[in-house]
Amino acid sequence: MEPIESAAIERGERLPRAFYAQPTVRVARALLGKLLVHDAREGRTVGRIVETEAYLGRRDPASHAFHGRSARNASMFGPPGHAYVYFIYGMHHCFNVVTRPEGVGEAVLVRALEPIEGVELMRARRGIRRSDRELCNGPGKLVQAMGMSRADDGADLVSGALGIYAPVLDRRDGRLSAREIATSARIGITRSADLPLRYYVRGNAYVSKR
DNA sequence: TGCCTGATTGCCT
């Protein structure tokens, strides 16, 4: 993946609904290198997705959807291309992208971003003394830095203030080659802890854990 | 660098 040249990485096309409806593992890998953009009242923040995890719904014991639909996970069962934002550990939120057709209940957790634009706004939200590397290198951190909240649960990523774009870096539109993507077990779970469903950009300094 | 722990609250096989 190309390094950050400046704050001026050009946004390309916004990802269409069909992108999110694909198999969850494919979406989790394809999201690496894409730009998450949030236009908030205070300003725009943009981060390049460098780490994701796939959660495979009712066939995955580690997924919130494993035991079926509930009030908390309802948006996970909704149409693809919407956000699933949940509250965890009494103080943090995590941001997921809903995949597959409505009713299936699968999603991709976004675990880390490389800050691209609005870095000072991110720093203000996260605490002034933080290095760039500490702004978005974890699922709770990036939600805070991007100014997202539980209010974004269910938000449509295809239209609205929160969206994902394919950057115009080169002819590949930010797509990564297979060898640029590393795979590991998912972080912080106890069930199905051995499954290799975490994906991250190999060698990228903004990933949450090596 | 890496391990351990406290904080804090919504939700429930």
Add this chain to the structure above:
DNA sequence: GGCAATCAGGCAA
């Protein structure tokens, strides 16, 4: 009642 897809800070080495 117990646990959870986390984070930050403290301490030892």
